[in-house]
Amino acid sequence: MTEFRMERDSLGEMAIPADADYGIHTARAAANFPITGTLLRHFPELIEALAMTKKAAAMANRDLGALTPPLARAIIAACDRIMAGEGHRDFIVDMVQGGAGTSTNMNANEVIANMALASMGKARGDYAALHPNDHVNLSQSTNDVYPTAVRLTMVRQVPELIAAQTALKDALMAKAAAFDDIIKVGRTQLMDAVPMRLGSEFRAFAVTVGEDIERLREFSRLLCEVNLGGTAIGTGINTPADYAATAIRHLSTISGVPMVLAGDLIEATSDMGAFVTFSGVLKRIAVKLSKISNDLRLLNSGPRAGFGEIHLPAVQAGSSIMPGKINPVMPEVVNQIAFQVIGNDLTVTIAAEAGQLQLNAMEPVIVFNILQSMRMLTRGMTVLREKCVEGIEADRDRCRELLENSLVSVTALNPYIGYAEASRVAKEALKSRRSIRDVVLAEKLITEAQLDEAFTPEKLLGRGK
Numbered sequence: 001m002t003e004f005r006m007e008r009d010s011l012g013e014m015a016i017p018a019d020a021d022y023g024i025h026t027a028r029a030a031a032n033f034p035i036t037g038t039l040l041r042h043f044p045e046l047i048e049a050l051a052m053t054k055k056a057a058a059m060a061n062r063d064l065g066a067l068t069p070p071l072a073r074a075i076i077a078a079c080d081r082i083m084a085g086e087g088h089r090d091f092i093v094d095m096v097q098g099g100a101g102t103s104t105n106m107n108a109n110e111v112i113a114n115m116a117l118a119s120m121g122k123a124r125g126d127y128a129a130l131h132p133n134d135h136v137n138l139s140q141s142t143n144d145v146y147p148t149a150v151r152l153t154m155v156r157q158v159p160e161l162i163a164a165q166t167a168l169k170d171a172l173m174a175k176a177a178a179f180d181d182i183i184k185v186g187r188t189q190l191m192d193a194v195p196m197r198l199g200s201e202f203r204a205f206a207v208t209v210g211e212d213i214e215r216l217r218e219f220s221r222l223l224c225e226v227n228l229g230g231t232a233i234g235t236g237i238n239t240p241a242d243y244a245a246t247a248i249r250h251l252s253t254i255s256g257v258p259m260v261l262a263g264d265l266i267e268a269t270s271d272m273g274a275f276v277t278f279s280g281v282l283k284r285i286a287v288k289l290s291k292i293s294n295d296l297r298l299l300n301s302g303p304r305a306g307f308g309e310i311h312l313p314a315v316q317a318g319s320s321i322m323p324g325k326i327n328p329v330m331p332e333v334v335n336q337i338a339f340q341v342i343g344n345d346l347t348v349t350i351a352a353e354a355g356q357l358q359l360n361a362m363e364p365v366i367v368f369n370i371l372q373s374m375r376m377l378t379r380g381m382t383v384l385r386e387k388c389v390e391g392i393e394a395d396r397d398r399c400r401e402l403l404e405n406s407l408v409s410v411t412a413l414n415p416y417i418g419y420a421e422a423s424r425v426a427k428e429a430l431k432s433r434r435s436i437r438d439v440v441l442a443e444k445l446i447t448e449a450q451l452d453e454a455f456t457p458e459k460l461l462g463r464g465k
Contacts (some may be wrong), residue, residue: 005125021090021124023110023132029103033094036368040091040104043371047091048083049153049255050108053145053228054136055079056251061138064240071135074116087111095368100361101146108145109136139239139247141231143269143359148226148251148259150367154278155257157374158220164381165213165285171389172206175199183457184309184399185406192406195460198309198394201299205292209381212285219281224259227268233358234266270359272352275366282373283345289381290338293331296388300328308398313391330388337380344369410436412454416446 004015007024014024040047058075061067067075081087090111093103109132114124116136122129130136137145180199187193228251229244231237236244244261252259262268302308318327347369351362360366403409410426413436417425429439440451453459 005123007125016125018124021087021111021114022092022107023114023125025106025132026090026093026103026110029093029097029099029106033097033103035094035096038095038368040093040095040107041088043095043153044085044088045157046150046153046367046371047088047108049149049156050104050145051079051082051112052152052254053149053251054108054112055083056228056247056254057138057140057145058136059250060243060247061240063246064243066240066243067135067138070120071116071130074120074130075112075136077119078112078115081115082112087115095364095371097364098361100142100359101150101364101367102142104364105137105140105142105145106132109133112136139229139231139243143232144227144230144234144265147269147363148228150363150371151223151226151274152251152255152257152259153367154370154374155220155223156255157371157378158216161374161378162213162216164378164385165209165216168381168385168389169206169210169213171385172202172209175389175392176201176203176206179394182394182396182399183403183460185402185408192408194408194411194462195403197461198399201295205295208288208292212281212288215281215284219278222274222277224257225262225268225274226259227262227265228259229261230265230269234264234269236265266358270355270357272348272355272360272363272366275348275370276352279345279348279366279370279373282370282377283342285377286338286341286373289377289384290335293334293338293384296331296392297328307402308395309402311393311395312388315387328388330384334380334384337376340376341373344373404435407436409455409460412459413440413446416450416454421445 003018005018006013007016007027008014009024009028011028014027016023016027055076058067058072058079062069062072078087091107093107097103113127113130113132113136116130117124117126120129176199178199179202180197182198183195184198184201185192186196186201226248227234228247229236229239231239244265248259248261251257296310296312299307299310300312303311312328312330314326315329318325318329348366351366351369352360354360354362407426407429410422410429413422413425417440425436425439425443425445428434429436432439434442437451437455440446441448446454
């Protein structure tokens with residue numbers, strides 16, 4: 001049978017599992033917010049950042065004489081264990097919660113306190129020896145700890161996202177090189193336009209993915225500015241002199257991320273602008289990935305009644321009733337990821353606007369949506385590369401067939417016979433189901449030598465690589 005210990009807060013008593021490192025505040029929050037089913041422990045990177053922030057605070061309090069060395073050592077050691085992956089099971093609060101993140105902060109305080117108590121030879125819940133609020137949360141408020149930790153979480157996840165982006169860009173560029181000798185129909189508004197290289201099409205995909213890498217680096221730096229030390233609303237109440245600078249210096253060393261103190265802590269406590277901007281970059285990435293996925297699905301369509309210019313790798317059966325059908329499931333899942341990220345960005349925008357006065361109580365849903373977007377984009381780009389792009393094959397015969405039977409080469413005749421006459425030729429070729437070449441030669445509009453000159457790859461493909 002499960003054993004319990006009793007804990008008390010201002011609302012009364014509650015039985016807590018005896019082996020749990022969380023306490024009464026965490027238990028109340030877990031009961032109050034059964035919202036998404038996604039718990040803090042499902043984002044270990046956030047738990048690690050919380051532990052880093054708490055460790056930095058303990059070190060600053062120790063340095064400034066606000067915390068005794070024995071208590072500081074116990075708290076720091078507990079934080080180190082959490083950063084190494086221990087104790088995550090007890091972070092049981094839902095990611096979306098009321099209270100501006102207070103439940104997340106309390107969950108961290110209680111787990112750290114009880115892990116520290118165990119290292120001191122004390123029982124869980126013996127808060128007279130080491131208290132979650134009086135010691136672990138010393139010189140802090142949820143309103144500076146939570147935003148600092150979530151910003152640090154996001155910044156630390158950016159390299160993984162960029163690595164997935166870079167790998168996808170490189171895979172697309174490799175296909176661009178492999179397909180560079182294939183000339184095909186270029187299309188605008190889903191209509192035949194002018195000839196182009198299949199390699200150029202994939203090069204454009206690579207460039208559009210790659211150009212957001214620097215945007216990510218640039219705007220993630222906004223998240224390095226934090227309000228740690230501002231406590232409740234940015235005034236720094238209940239902190240010793242030099243606490244903010246000392247804590248941030250320690251946090252930068254612990255995390256390896258150059259965090260900086262905001263210029264105005266009151267403004268920084270309530271403003272969600274950095275989240276809005278960063279989420280906007282994630283949305284931009286998602287929009288581009290979705291467009292590329294749309295194109296891959298179109299170019300792969302068929303296999304006989306569609307474009308069929310490329311073949312995506314078959315990764316699973318496509319139908320429970322149509323034998324042999326294969327669907328473009330990897331681009332399809334990336335489309336859906338993009339839709340989610342776009343919706344997440346709207347949630348971030350609305351939540352950022354919804355703050356009042358000195359605090360934004362909607363920050364948890366901002367955090368949940370941004371972290372979800374980062375995770376989904378990272379994983380989505382990885383599976384798109386591994387299970388789709390790297391295995392794409394070009395159908396050279398199909399590209400040649402569509403090009404030869406299309407009217408796209410007529411644009412190259414403009415310098416020879418003019419736009420109006422070229423339009424008439426195109427219309428006649430379409431009506432009579434003949435090629436442009438056949439109509440031009442039959443009507444003796446230009447010589448065969450001139451026609452050959454107009455239809456050289458250099459002329460057909462223009463100057464753009």
